[in-house]
Amino acid sequence: MDDHSTTSTSHPEHQNAVVPFSASFTDKNMATARKIYFKVFVGASFMLVIAMYAVFSIYWGALWRTPAHTLPGWVVNFDQSDIGTAVVQGLIQSPASRITWTERPASDFFGGAEDVGRDISEEKAWVAVVVHANATSRLNAAVASADSSYNGTSAITVFANEARSENGFRSLIRPATEGALIAISQRFAQQFAKQLSSVSNLQTLLSNAPQIVISPISYTIDNLHPFDIPVATAITFVGLIYLLILSFFIVNIALSARQVSGIEQHLTTGSLIKVRLATTIAAYFVISLFYSLLSKAFQVDFSRKFGAGGFVIFWMLNFIGMLAVGLALESMITLLTIRFVPFFLLVWIITNVSVCFLPIEVLPRIYHYGYAVPFYNVSRAIRTILFSTKNNLGLNFGILLVWVAVSMITLPLFQWFMRRRHVSELNHAYEADKEVADSATSKQ
Template sequence: MAHVPVGPAASAQHIPIPETPRSILRWPRTPGTPATPFSTFHSPMLNSPRPGDEPVGEGPVREYDFVEQEGGLERATSGASDIARALNPIDAAPAAAPFSLGFFDPSLKQARITYAKIVLLGGFLCSLVVYCILSIYWGALWKVPDHKLDGWLIDFDGSFLGQEVIGAFANDTGKSAKVKWHIIDPASVGYDPAWVAHQIVEEEAWLAVVVQAGASANLTSAVQNRDASYDSTNAVSVYVAEARQENAIRIIVHPYFQDFLDKLSVDYARRFANNLASTNEDTVADLLATAPQVVTKPLGWQFVNLVPFDIPVVTAIDFVGLIYTIVLCFFIVLIGAGARLMSGIEAKLTTAALVKMRLASLFIGYFFISLFYSLLSRAFEAEFDRKFGSSGFVIFWCLNFCGMLALGLAMESMYTILTHRFMPYFLFLWIITNVSVSYMPIQVLPHIYRYGYAWPLYNIGRAVRTIIFGTKNQLGLNFGVLIAWMTVSIITLPLFQWFMRRGAIKQAQAEALAAAQQQEHDETATAVATPNAEKKTSLPDVKTSHSAEASPSLVGEKSAAEEARTSGAADSGTSSR
């Protein structure tokens, strides 16, 4: 390899110069200017000396490697790059070593500004998340219950105890009331408590207060016969189905009835004892001695839990586990995005092929993930055979598969538009909007939360309760909502992908056009710089660093000049003689 020093804008084309081992050409600086790498060139575009400048053996040296080629030597580096470095000397400065600068280093000014902008924008978006998204969940629990639950009052007794109980509940219409009561004619239900219980299981009402037939007659008989076996809790029954929504029963219904009926029982016992004492004091004394409960608690009640929430692990399946399901689906979305990025396959596939690949990956992935998720619940002894027998587990698996597709396809579709930069904000919104309508019944929430009837998590939870506990069967509706979400996502995913692909194509075309224009500019600059570089190499008065390495053409010109001077001196001597 030979070394020929030329200006920074030397051409990348073949330069026919002699194959000498090494030549160094020097151009002087303008007097009074500091020595900088580019101070010898007064025209940075042409990279040639001004007229009248003489090459001397001083000044900065620019040496470049040339590769031997047929017919001459070729520069190993592009002349266009040299022009760029000449026009922007800052780029030529050496970069700082990694991990060597402090945060307030002057060279990091622009980096600090960019960092601060990103952090401040992220903090602002997080503040919006707090007030715009978290407030959704706070609002769901702010005034529980914001609306009353529906309840039935049925008097199968038809006497003074029935009138006392029904009247007390019917008159409880204040702000503290948790239930909106509907008085049901016992004849319309055939005087059948079993029918009432069935209707509660089928969710015709949240609860029913039933005054059992013969309640007043049993109390009267106990007073007359001094019956020590009298049990007042058989007088009133409260039918509930806890598995329908255990939080509503435990937080709203049970505490309300506990307080209301306890007060009613104490108040009625006081009035009943006063009536007995006013009639016959001996009767009260005898009752206190033989059957005190007749006097102290003539009116009692009992909770009849028709569908108990008696499998604690279902809490993980039905509520907390559903949150984990959303996160798990998000992991699958990220795994697919990372696979497309690392493999580079996304940029090579057509839009149709890319959409098919993404959908197929999700369907296959969620098929197996939903199976493992279902087996996990089975391993912790969740019972799936109460309602549908041995088919219960298969139905549960299908539910998890459709649920993951409904949740995951929505995130996959939105990831196409939001990309990894803003997808976490959608994930947060997706979790909060689903969880807000799952912790308490939608009936007791503000009306704005009625959207929950169409949300995936609510319908998954409803279906889980049907499969495991045997609550009202609405699996057709629940699966229909999930399939609707899947359909919407399958439609929007290709549309979003087409939109983003169109933008990517436009960007690629713009970059290609810019690259072509830059290449054309570089070629133009190279063409301008080449004649000047060749002109420098052919100047006759250029001094070389080593006379032994002088160009043969220059040596030839020097020899011819010396011969002319010698011949002229000889002729002048002859003429003088």
């Protein structure tokens, strides 16, 4: 009995030990665990709120005051008469809320309107309004002959490139251009109607060709590269987020494989770095193929620009794109560990997505960093493959490869740093165990 009492009082911590799966959260002996739990949970939640305001503000800011800047537009007057003068003055004097119009001399385009369209395809401007040669003389001839076949839309052509930025075209370029041209056409029609009041064949004109009186001039929109593949929205914007998420899955899978197998503790630093790079690159090569085949399965046409090789270029673009975004995550997870890398993932997604929804030119200038981020360059290259827009594949691939190269440098450096710290911690633990063992030996 005495021995039992002595044992109980000599080990009071046994009285406070928690039997597995037996405690309630409010028990007294859970006080320390509760304190740690709330410290971690509340602290991490607070960090999430800070990250939300710091990072989400980037995307909100990109859409807050749009457009923060106007897009450049051209007006080219091949007519050199009444219609041309009215259109040029109307556009130049229109409020520059979305497009700033600049008159380009007709002499700059020896091939006529076709040369203007070619320059829009080459992205030298976002939109161009062309007043065709002899537009005024054709209108006057139609009045004289009461030509019932006259069509006012033949006077003006608008050249645009929807596939360059479908959101920019639909929400900024087309509404602004149409609004300005409709106002110009109405003003011209009113002035022209006053001139017609004195013509001798007015009655015949109203009977045979009333459109000449009602709408003497109008316009036609020549969408040089229409965004006519609906599935492409998934590839050029939302799919980029999926590409990044897939890359993050590979990063987590590789980390789990290293931890479960124990190779991270057994391999040398150099060997571990080689394994990480080799397996990650191989995984991205295969995953990017199946990701590309998903679009192929939904009958996306990759042959418009590069023929049969278009799909292979698309696959390589996705492969290099996954390397660009995925190796950055692979590198940062080494330094931040799995606990904090989600915060980097949040920053990585938002900074990439914020510059892909609208043309960078209309965003505040701080967003010009977007020209160098992976998402923007992948999106631009995809548009070239799918819609035959301006070919900057060399630049796009080059920027992506720079991101790959940066990660190929930082990953070994971070791995070396973390291995060195890990080895130092193991040495300290070994020394501490050795001191305890030596102390126990000396007491004996």
